Amino acid sequence: MKERIDIMSELTHIIFNIQRFSVNDGPGIRTTVFMKGCMLNCLWCHNPESKSPRPQLMLTPRQCIGCGECVRVCPKALHSFTEDGVHLIDRGSCTGCGTCAQECVGALELCGKEMAADEIIKEVMKDLPFYKNSGGGMTVSGGDPLFDPAFTLELVKKAKEAGLHVCIETSGFSKWENVEALIPCVDLFLWDVKETDSARHKEYTGVPNELILDNLRRLDAAGAKTVLRCPVIPGYNDRSEHFAAIAALAESLSHVQEINVEPYHPLGQSKSEAIGKEYALAGLAFPKEEVVKEWIAEIQNNTRVPVKKA
């Protein structure tokens, strides 16, 4: 599956972003650690650069000043410009060495950096005073943290040792043992409920949802707190039956703190282009504010669990 380099028997993982001041990924002010690698392949993915577990070269043409440094320095000569100035990268042969990105003034960026858990914790600890004053902490997101359960376990253990409040944001598509192991070190699971109909779940994300829902039930039975995170994509899962099923699911569980409605946003599009991939939902627009309110009301009608926009 993924390459792993062990430095002094310490686990590492490719991290593509450590975002300070996150206020939408769990309670309070948080730092969110985005891990690369995902088991799912959602049509609407807004972090397409997170899917692959390897470092990836991202190009933002807007930032390119045409200096040609990348052409000069790439050891495999993978950069070229067409006559009308279009920047081409032969991505198939790219090793992700990052040499070109280092020379570039901002258009090229190597997405993903290998980090050990201690390094990540050190970065996360920078905002400790803000967590203390807001009830915040660290959120591990991705990609999917369960893509590399061993590393994630080590990371959350260290976070707990450091006294941090820990959230995990996951699709939940993993062996139960992997989920179970995390329970003692995680204060709150941000659990994706992308689609309640399994066939559609497979159509939209590449995998069915039985395992995910089964894990969620077992997690709840174990007393773990959860927030159900529900991306709503117009034309895909904005159906009344789905909303009703979300509410029913929350009602059937005992420790759901909140349901978050995450209205579709097309941020994934430009990022797909930056890594040279096509975007499946090209052209789909932001849903209107009133529509989002209707979705929320529809779910809220059938459950006592508070429903909020994330």
Added chain:
Amino acid sequence: MPSPRIQALEKQCARIGQSQPESHFMKDYHSSALTLYKDCPQWEKTARAMAYAIVNQEASVLPGDTIGGRVYHLKEAPVEKTDPDLDYLTEARAAFRKVYPEADELFENQLIGGTAVGHITWFFDRILSLGVTGLRARYEEALSHARDEEAGQFYQGVLILLDALLEFNDKHIEVCRKAGNDELAERMARVPRYPCRTFREAVQSFFMQHIVVMKENPFGGNGPGRLDYYLWPYLERDLAAGRITMEEAREIIDELFLRIDERLYGRDTWVEAIVVGGTYPNGCSAVNPLTYMMVESIMELDITHPSVYIRLPENPPEDLLRLSARYMTSGRNRAQILYDPAVIGALVERGTPMRDAVEYACGGCMEVGVQGMTSDYLYIGYHNPLKMLELMITGGVCLRTGKKIRSFHAEKSLAGYDNFEDFYRDFIEEAGRLTRIYLHEQDIFSERAQKARPSYLISSMIDDCLERGRNMHAGGARYHDYGGTPIALPNVADCLYAIRRAVFEDKICTADELIGALKDDFADCARLQKQLRNLPKYGMDHAEADEMARRVAADFADMYLSYRTRWGGKGKPVILTFVYAPRAAAILGATADGGNAGRLISHGVTPQSSSMTEGITAAISSTGRMPFEKFAGGASTMWDFDSSWATVPVIEAVLKTFIEKGGQIFQGNTTPLEELLDAQLHPEEHRQLIVRVGGYSARFVALTKELQDDIIGRMRHGA
């Protein structure tokens, strides 16, 4: 929602404010000096002419007023002929030019600034507790054994002005009676003449002395200071005696605030700063129910004066923190929060004893000074270290005009240095020389003010004028400090760090290449410009870049703190940007951090907007490394928030962390960007929109396009 009566008063305030009657105050002042008092010596002429102008103002009381007294400032009748004895500027300017023939060039290049008059806080509580009669008695007594002729003259001047205050007050009593407002007539017959017995009397006594002082010192930027602190004992007694309810008290405060606004209506840069909350001399919290009431009042009123600022004591009560956060999110961008331990700490570091330091207030935007003990140069103006750095890099050549600026002393350009430290040292040395000129300018102006603007009334409420027998500019004030602003320190830090890295350490470019690129405004140097921009900056929580910011800020602060003023006071760095960003931009060339010519500078010690890429927590962590202990005049920060996440709990946590990191002053905006842009397009629909400009709040639609753009262009912190 304010009560129906207050809502009606709010409309009245706007109506009168917008169509203020013409004032003939300045005209009376000069013409009486030229005629009635032409043969008096200067000390007496200034006193009598001022008294004449005060007494001859119209006494106006409107039906429904429960607070008496109205004066106006916005339309002064033209003064045909001025008396040179009262002119405190012309002679001082000439004297300054005589010492510094290059004054104009220094001034045009913002290497020195001017002299802002006003900016003062005074002890009005003396009149509340002693009455004018009691205060008068002290001056009578002092006069009877004045230590020298000058002291005798000062005391007599004070007596003339105190009598004028009473005479003007007494004119109102008749007017009230005629209007059938006997209650107010009785109150005005009692105060400010005698000590106040009730809250209503205290408010009346405060307001009457306030409007008269503001005529004597008719300049923008002043501080009634700790109004909640001085009024609370009266309210506390009334409440205990069952003489008043909190609701009634609130209506009085509402009315008072409306009247303060009416006087200066729309002149938003003339800040009237009230600081509420704060600390007792023993270090305990001085927060009282009036603290909360005054903040609640201003939050509900649609006015831009007074500026109500919260002083957070050490370990602030939770509900005061919450109120501060609520004031930030829904106070229509008028909130400013000061943290006492950081501000008081800087005053103590300056050499102010603790018992005085706890009495600090803001003399306008945020200029920190000890209430009632500091002369009125709490704020003098600004000069531009970023321009100094530009000239240092080029060897004295202005990047905008290509002209050599001879009054800036640079033997060589950056290309003449083979290491960063030498360059830095020479820069600080030259900046220090210019700062001393700037502060010396104030000494020269103060010397003239001592005679031509003795300000007897306000001096009578400044310590230690009584004991010393001198007005505030003649050595009477305990702290004769000059507060001035070296602007754009974060920009200077980023440029210096970029120079060190790009030219001396990483050798991204040579000094000549850098100078060439700056001269061309990076026209053909896109790559170099991006490389400079990509270097770490102050505001990213980057230890080295932050250290540069700390170092340069500390060095500039020391230039101020090491200066001794003519009466033994000090220079005080006041770090804010106010309305200066567009003015500075107008003369600045390209900058070594990769900025183009004419870019707007940062606000106070807030990192540059373009540098805050790591988010607000990183930016606040960087800011926390600034040497706040040296900012004895206050250092402000400006945080513009994306309204979508700017909830009370989040702002509260941010604010709490900010003060834990030693930050002094917190202000900002939470209005959505779209609303600001829409207000530019459809100003008529957004008359109510108030924004924080920098030390003051103003109606957005009344701002210049440049200042509107300054606000729009600032970093919006979102999640």
